[in-house]
Amino acid sequence: MSALIINFTLNGEPANARVLAPLSLLDVLRDQLELPGSKNACEQGECGSCSVMLDDELVCSCLVMAGDIEGSRVTTVEGMANGRVLNAVQQAMHEAGAVQCGFCTPGIVVAATDLFEANPKPTTDEIKEALAGNICRCTGYGAIIRAFEDLAGTT
Amino acid sequence: MNVHHPTTFDEALAAKAAGAVPLAGGTDLMVEVNFGHARPTEVVSLRRIDEVKEFEGRRIGSGVSWRRIENHGPRALAQAARTVGSPQIRNAGTIGGNLATASPAGDGHPFLAAVDAQIELASVDGRRTIPWDEFFVGVKKTSMADDELISAVVLPDSLPERHEFGKIGVRNAMVISTVCAVVTRDDQRTTVALGSVAPTPMRARRAEEMISAVSNPSDKDLAEFQRLVSDEVRPITDHRSTEEYRRHAAGVLSRRLLERCLR
Known part of the structure; x- marks a missing residue:
């Protein structure tokens, strides 16, 4: 199966990921991009522990297909604080x-x-x-x- | 793995005709993916298509989110929207996705059934509009052809004067319906549509006929209306509830919604 390269903005910085399968954004954040703040619990949108902002909307990242975020803006919990200053x-x-x-x-x-x-x-x-x-x-x-x-x- | 990101509906229809799996809000498809029940290799994302996000008058584009319907939809549909999942789910999930999944428990369906909405379907060959009861054909089954996508939901030009949605579940938020219903009343004409009590959304026609003949229903009339609704629904017992409870709750809920319409 051929890989899909996705380019997007992650916590204000350009980012990319290589996706081989219909993975969730959550999987890519945690496993490829080393941002484990978004948690993986229910994988069906019921628990909210994977919540992120996608193009200014609150969503469950487990329900976002990673291949669908090309060109989008993603903000995770890691992007909430200003450096070490909490929001x-x-x-x-x-x-x-x-x-x-x-x-x-x-x-x-x-x-x-x-x-x-x-x-x-x-x-x-x-x-x-x-x-x-x-x-x-x-x-x-x-x-x-x-x-x-x-x-x-x-x- | 390939994901198409068209910005026009025509491009999306071409991808669908070529066999791509449509992805709207992802709130159903990604659960299938996460649990290993689906592994699509060609996907067409509908998120960037402005045409299906249009919400003008009585025409609701298939890509309109539950969040927007919650804020701008007609009363009972907005009430239903507010009970769809959580803020996260309502931001992502769309009315078109709800229809395409065709779950018996779809919260948006009773309103569409109660007002006799039409579903507009599109393919590379053109468009057709069918009534809601020709769209739903079984549990998670629709009459859509393999190359079709839902373009819009079309509501009638005038909606009933009063219409109310209600839902019964085991908790207040983030819950799948045990029973959900919409009752409409316009002058005397009453409709009652229910979800989670049959393979598809359904109308309780005998109850409608009985109560539509009464201008000022008495307690006895309301009790008969409730009894007829309970009698007409076709629920099953599953992990979420029992046939008996759903039958009872369908009648009680429909009566309460009718009482709200009569206030």
Whole structure:
């Protein structure tokens, strides 16, 4: 089978990958591009742990075919902070202790960053609905919601 | 492995005619790929085709995402859109993909059935428009020919004055329907369409006929409407629910949606 070379923008920098099969973007990020922040859990779009921004839209990278991102812009959790300076969502989670095992955290950072960019003062219901696609199997939702309620009150 | 990235629908139709597997939002196809059930070697991505993203009046392009329908669709279709997966799924998934997958549990289908929507299909040879009930032919089966793609969903020129969607599942978000339904009411004329209770979306015609003859339904009329819906649906028992529960829930849900339409 012939390989497909894909060129795209990854966290603001030009990137490429060589794809031999109908792999997901998640596989390429983790296995080829050494960006393991996006997690692999359900592989069916139910858990949100692989959330990334694709051309400014929040999506599950496990449901994006790698061969379909030619020319697109991809931002992963690794692209959320400015160097070592956390973004507001990361800082809020850090301050609220909104992390238990940490597996869902990258997806929640990406989803919440998308929420706060569109809506800097979300209500609690809006926060919950925006995070409906991100599952925390430690069930640590209380601290996560509180972190974003605090952020909504201070932005 | 080859992925075509056409920017015109005609190019996509040519690729489809040559046997490429269409990729819209990926929310169904990539699950098949991830679980080893599909391994397409020729893929045609529909993501860059502006023509199928048009959403003008009563014509909804097949590439319109659930997110856009949630924000701009007619009431009951927007209500349905809000229950599709999660924000991530709604950003990626499209109404055309939902139709092409033709899951009995497709959340967008009851609205299309309730308002008698038409499905526009295209191939390199031209276009044809068929009613929703000729499109769905079985569980995950449609009447599309091998060389066809869905170009648009066409709603009727005027929609019923009242229309409401409801869905029952085991949790509030990110859930596949146990039963979903749309009830419409315009003057007295009532339609009720249901999903997850038959191999394809279906209308409960006897219930419609009964309640459409009543101008101001009493509790007794509503109870009879509920009974007829439960009687008409054809659910099965599977890993998600039982036939008995689905039958019961279909009646209760349809009655509640009708009550909302009557308020």
